[in-house]
Amino acid sequence: MYIVTAQDMRELDRQTIERLGIPAVALMENAGRAIAEEIIKLCRRRFGGADTSAAWTLGTSRTVQDGGARQPGRTEAGALDRSPDGGAYSPGGTRGDGVYGPDGTWVGRVYGPDGAWAGRVYGPDGTWGDGVYGPDGAWAGRVYGPDGTQGTGGGPGIKRPGFTVSGDAALTLGRAGAEHWLVLVGKGNNGGDGIAAARHLREAGIAVTLVYAAAPESLAGEAALQRDAAAAMGLPAVVYGRDRVDFAACSGILDALLGTGSAGAPRGAYAELIAAANGSGKPVVSADIPSRLDADTGQTHKPCIHAAVTVCLAFLKRGLLQYPGAGNAGQVVVRSIGIPAALAREGGGPASLLTPEVLRTRLQGDVSRRRSPEGHKGTYGHVLLAAGSLSMSGAGLLAARAALRAGCGLVTWALPSMLLPYVIGAAPELMLAAAGGENGTWSAGTAAEVLRLSTGRDVTAVGPGLGRFPGDQEWLRALWEGIDAPMVIDADALNMLADSDYSSWTSRRHPVILTPHPGEMARLAGISTAEVQRDRIGLALAYAREHGVTLVLKGAHTVVATPEGEAYVNITGHPGMGTGGAGDVLTGIIAGLLAQGLNAAQAAAFGVYLHGLAGERAARQRHDPSALIAGDIIEAL
Numbered sequence: 001m002y003i004v005t006a007q008d009m010r011e012l013d014r015q016t017i018e019r020l021g022i023p024a025v026a027l028m029e030n031a032g033r034a035i036a037e038e039i040i041k042l043c044r045r046r047f048g049g050a051d052t053s054a055a056w057t058l059g060t061s062r063t064v065q066d067g068g069a070r071q072p073g074r075t076e077a078g079a080l081d082r083s084p085d086g087g088a089y090s091p092g093g094t095r096g097d098g099v100y101g102p103d104g105t106w107v108g109r110v111y112g113p114d115g116a117w118a119g120r121v122y123g124p125d126g127t128w129g130d131g132v133y134g135p136d137g138a139w140a141g142r143v144y145g146p147d148g149t150q151g152t153g154g155g156p157g158i159k160r161p162g163f164t165v166s167g168d169a170a171l172t173l174g175r176a177g178a179e180h181w182l183v184l185v186g187k188g189n190n191g192g193d194g195i196a197a198a199r200h201l202r203e204a205g206i207a208v209t210l211v212y213a214a215a216p217e218s219l220a221g222e223a224a225l226q227r228d229a230a231a232a233m234g235l236p237a238v239v240y241g242r243d244r245v246d247f248a249a250c251s252g253i254l255d256a257l258l259g260t261g262s263a264g265a266p267r268g269a270y271a272e273l274i275a276a277a278n279g280s281g282k283p284v285v286s287a288d289i290p291s292r293l294d295a296d297t298g299q300t301h302k303p304c305i306h307a308a309v310t311v312c313l314a315f316l317k318r319g320l321l322q323y324p325g326a327g328n329a330g331q332v333v334v335r336s337i338g339i340p341a342a343l344a345r346e347g348g349g350p351a352s353l354l355t356p357e358v359l360r361t362r363l364q365g366d367v368s369r370r371r372s373p374e375g376h377k378g379t380y381g382h383v384l385l386a387a388g389s390l391s392m393s394g395a396g397l398l399a400a401r402a403a404l405r406a407g408c409g410l411v412t413w414a415l416p417s418m419l420l421p422y423v424i425g426a427a428p429e430l431m432l433a434a435a436g437g438e439n440g441t442w443s444a445g446t447a448a449e450v451l452r453l454s455t456g457r458d459v460t461a462v463g464p465g466l467g468r469f470p471g472d473q474e475w476l477r478a479l480w481e482g483i484d485a486p487m488v489i490d491a492d493a494l495n496m497l498a499d500s501d502y503s504s505w506t507s508r509r510h511p512v513i514l515t516p517h518p519g520e521m522a523r524l525a526g527i528s529t530a531e532v533q534r535d536r537i538g539l540a541l542a543y544a545r546e547h548g549v550t551l552v553l554k555g556a557h558t559v560v561a562t563p564e565g566e567a568y569v570n571i572t573g574h575p576g577m578g579t580g581g582a583g584d585v586l587t588g589i590i591a592g593l594l595a596q597g598l599n600a601a602q603a604a605a606f607g608v609y610l611h612g613l614a615g616e617r618a619a620r621q622r623h624d625p626s627a628l629i630a631g632d633i634i635e636a637l
């Protein structure tokens with residue numbers, strides 16, 4: 001899934017319209033339909049799947065895969081469901097709508113292999129009874145078996161006749177009459193998308209009222225065409241500031257005020273409508289992006305819409321992945337509107353969301369972690385780790401153990417000799433090597449020993465728990481220039497780099513992966529942490545390209561950027577991972593993957609993805625995610 005800037009989007013739009021000859025209004029129609037469909041899904045979800053109108057077409061079920069393991073909580077194909085506890089799976093991997101957890105709370109819905117909503121729950125034998133009831137006795141919806149049979153009263157299925165007719169299930173809502181949506185319309189194309197959606201909602205029997213932020217006469221182009229079509233259909237419309245808008249009476253709000261063409265803080269009526277929508281307590285669905293979120297950086301202007309769902313059109317916008325904006329977007333659903341992905345590829349490969357599919361296809365990585373039947377420890381590579389000091393020996397231990405759990409064959413951990421007796425036995429699988437440092441700290445003179453130890457090793461990782469010491473920049477330079485294998489550089493070793501003019505060092509034959517958290521990134525780039533966070537994707541891309549390194553900019557939605565100008569944004573992981581040592585674990589994982597032969601981009605991307613997944617898994621095993629500690633991530637790998 002591609003991630004684009006507003007400028008990329010305008011260019012892709014232009015090419016679709018000019019090169020392919022697809023009229024702009026056709027794209028807007030597609031956008032409107034997609035938004036309406038997502039609103040209808042939201043309406044169904046709100047009633048726990050009790051809506052039966054679409055049930056007469058059969059959904060399919062799918063198993064959500066994450067590189068081999070089933071992954072509850074992430075709907076991969078369309079929706080970025082960030083709730084780690086979003087779904088319940090049957091042993092067969094199917095999940096239904098209206099599924100209730102043991103505590104009586106609704107746990108979510110299921111998507112089929114084609115990305116279509118499966119809608120209902122299947123029993124282990126493939127049949128389903130007429131009603132599924134939650135623990136509180138409320139009816140949770142009806143279920144069809146994979147063969148199209150539907151049971152009654154919990155009994156086995158009744159075969160339906162061979163001839164069936166189905167309607168437009170995606171635009172059908174059984175209890176549509178109970179809904180009334182306000183559609184907030186800006187004067188640009190975002191507003192045009194909203195009006196097109198309103199027409200489709202109306203067709204589905206949902207009452208809509210258009211609320212124009214500006215005089216309707218100010219709309220131009222395709223948006224004006226939509227305005228006229230809506231008027232010709234008799235859609236009720238009011239103008240904010242002139243007519244009364246009753247937020248209390250509506251059941252939901254479509255935010256089509258401002259999209260990728262907007263800039264700065266919202267003005268006048270726009271600001272008032274955004275504040276009123278946020279304060280209404282009603283679910284808000286945003287068209288493309290929440291109004292006044294910066295589509296490129298994720299910065300939010302005041303006020304900015306807080307959406308329950310964002311229906312992002314064509315391609316994922318960068319700002320939807322970057323905080324704070326990501327926190328305003330709710331569930332993000334990316335919907336096609338007829339702009340071919342091939343155009344995005346031609347345009348030089350923008351950033352991608354890090355999914356198993358992207359790992360396999362764009363990065364061409366083997367994410368199976370398969371072992372060869374005739375493999376042995378030598379097959380899977382040897383990591384040398386230079387890490388740990390008296391007050392931070394645990395950082396080295398975490399990184400070393402994580403490398404082993406990532407599957408590499410051997411790990412040698414070089415550490416100050418004074419610490420050696422204390423860590424012997426802490427992880428018996430490790431090999432230990434003393435590298436100077438009688439007082440438990442590193443010294444510049446240990447460079448020669450680390451270089452000697454690196455000979456014949458597949459990768460060297462330096463940094464976790466290293467500390468700073470006199471002459472450390474020259475120490476790192478010696479390793480940089482002398483180690484004839486890929487390197488992973490983390491923690492204090494990054495601070496050494498930040499204090500050095502390392503672009504003047506002899507360039508390396510083998511790749512370097514830097515894994516800074518935002519504070520370390522700030523030092524590397526010579527800017528403030530706030531500036532780093534302002535545009536993480538843009539900064540990572542620029543830094544990786546300029547310095548010829550693979551950069552892993554850590555933090556929520558870690559960005560991996562390559563020297564060739566590609567970026568990957570990861571969405572596995574969760575806030576429980578904000579705990580000391582979690583980054584050391586990542587360093588170990590990436591080094592372990594490099595040792596097994598993955599290239600720098602593959603190891604960084606797959607490492608970040610796995611690290612997040614393991615963190616999610618580990619958190620589920622705790623009573624509360626905040627109890628997670630870094631070692632748990634290793635155990636969950």
Ligand SMILES: NC(=O)C1=CN([C@@H]2O[C@H](COP(=O)(O)OP(=O)(O)OC[C@H]3O[C@@H](n4cnc5c(N)ncnc54)[C@H](OP(=O)(O)O)[C@@H]3O)[C@@H](O)[C@H]2O)[C@@H](O)CC1
Binds near residue numbers: 259
């Ligand atoms: N084929 C297509 O066309 C496709 C279009 N698509 C859709 O179009 C959207 C982009 O549309 P867009 O470029 O028209 O810009 P948009 O976001 O509606 O806003 C511009 C308007 O807002 C105004 N305005 C700006 N800043 C403001 C502020 N701070 N406070 C208040 N007002 C402000 C500005 O007014 P002005 O400053 O000119 O007075 C101008 O009138 C995109 O997000 C997607 O939804 C997609 O479906 C793909 C196909």
Ligand SMILES: Nc1ncnc2c1ncn2[C@@H]1O[C@H](COP(=O)(O)OP(=O)(O)O)[C@@H](O)[C@H]1O
Binds near residue numbers: 516555574
């Ligand atoms: N909110 C979050 N969501 C996802 N991942 C997170 C979150 N907070 C922290 N992490 C991950 O945890 C790790 C923390 O690394 P770092 O700050 O270097 O910790 P340490 O230096 O203690 O090892 C990073 O990989 C980061 O991406």
Ligand SMILES: [K+]
Binds near residue numbers: 190255259289290291
């Ligand atoms: K919007």
